[in-house]
Amino acid sequence: MGGPRNLNEVNGYLKGIFGDRDIMQLPMQDVLGPFIANRRTKKVQDEYEQIGGRSPIELWTKAQGSKMVKILDSISPSTGPHKYYIGFRYNEPNTNSAVKEMLQDGVTRAIAFSQYFQYSCSTTGSNLNELYRETKSLDSQGKIKWSVIDRWGTNADLVQVFANNIEKSLEKLDGSTKDTAPILFSAHSLPLYVVLRGDPYPAEVAATVGLVMQELRRRGVRNPYRLIWQSEVGPLKWLGPSTEHVIKTINKSSGGRIDSVVLVPIAFGSDHIETLYELGIEYRDLALSSGIKNYVLCPPPNDDDLLAKGMAELVKEHMENTGHLDNQIYMQCPGCESKQCRITKDWIASQASA
Structure with a gap:
């Protein structure tokens, strides 16, 4: 998709996304798409400012x-x-x-x-x-x-890169949680109607997760894991469970036993607003306020x-x-x-x- 190179490009970038019927189909999209983009522009500009003012x-x-x-x-x-x-x-x-x-x-x-x-x-x-x-x-x-x-998504070297980055991320946890902290694989969600018509994306993301965990198991990593979904916007119903909901509830629903997590952006090739701001700032703050003491964000492959x-x-x-x-x-x-x-x-x- 790319990303805005400066704050002035944010509005046009959002209009492109919300006007694309391949991504989402909205009623009166020619009107509603720009309306949603205009309403979100200031918020998204503020988010880009917090990660350096542009998409990397x-x-x-x-x-x-x-x-x-x-x-x-x-x-x-x-x-x-x-x-x-x-x-x-x-x-x-x-x-x-x-x-x-x-x-x-x-x-x-x-x-x-x-x-x-x-x-x-x-x-x-x-x-x-x-x-x-x-x-x-x-x-x-x-x-x-x-x-x-x-x-x-099943490329052998890609799987190795994810496994390497996850192992390094687990090392940032202390000894009592390093082997038990859940590995939460987060991918960009899809509108539910797209999933129901047979889009292969959820299955292909799950295939990547499965191969990465198979490699980690081979290396002796025994942490539990889940696939969760982020970045839903607009009035449509989206594929879940949402990353936001899981982060907000995982500590409480486990009776306080889960206070450390590793977040892995499994469908993102490089850092951008969904990793640097959404996972790195917004959800980190949410985790800390929801009983998660150790929140580790695993980097995407970037230029590995x-x-x-x-x-x-x-x-x-x-x-x-x-x-x-x-x-x-x-x-x-x-x-x-x-x-x-x-x-x-x-x-x-x-x-x-x-």
Whole structure:
């Protein structure tokens, strides 16, 4: 999705999110979307001020992209030199800017590499819909041939990075709680109607959690764990249990036995407002006021070297298999009614057969 580079970009960024029907479908969305965005702007600006006045996601993405390309050039020199482009959904550098730059550079082969680990129609799906629209507008002759890495939440190096970061986070707890504190995996929630139509995101997040815990168990970590959901906004019903509710009640519901927790942002690749402010400030304060004495926030992968290696190897494998790792991308949700979704998937299929 990207993130605002300064406080003046917050309103436009929010309008992009609340106006995107791939993320949420609101009544009279052309009116209600901007209304919600305008009402939330000052609050969100204040939150960004507390984390430095901007989203750090562009900086992290550039750092990781540079590392990945350097590794890719070394392990797959015959397909290089390689270059990465950033195409955020709601702010610059956006998809339009990326495609324009690629055409100017004479690119003829490109991989749309989603930086969402787990697939959702609301995230990767929305970005791919936008990629389709921009390529049809800017590259009507089809100069660039595309393939897609649309999900990679079970990548072995990604699992290792999460397990490493969690182990380091557990070490910050004292001896009496280090082996018993719950590991709370927090992921961005979805509107419930999106889940009920068959969106694969909850299952794919759970798959990542399962593999990370399997690796931690192999290392001797025996802490209990739960998958919880954060960042719901607006009038819709969202997938739960919410991170806010769990943090608020876990100490009391356990009779005071649980006073330490480790929060893991399992679906976020890099730090941004949902990790730095929501988990790092807002929920930390809530935890301390709810009987949690030790609240440890595990960092997301950010620009971890092992993750860059995993990304480069994933791209190399993708190219060696001529863009066919699996056929998940072609399946719509069982309850999908989106014409654009089908159009985009058919376009991706046509790229594969070109």
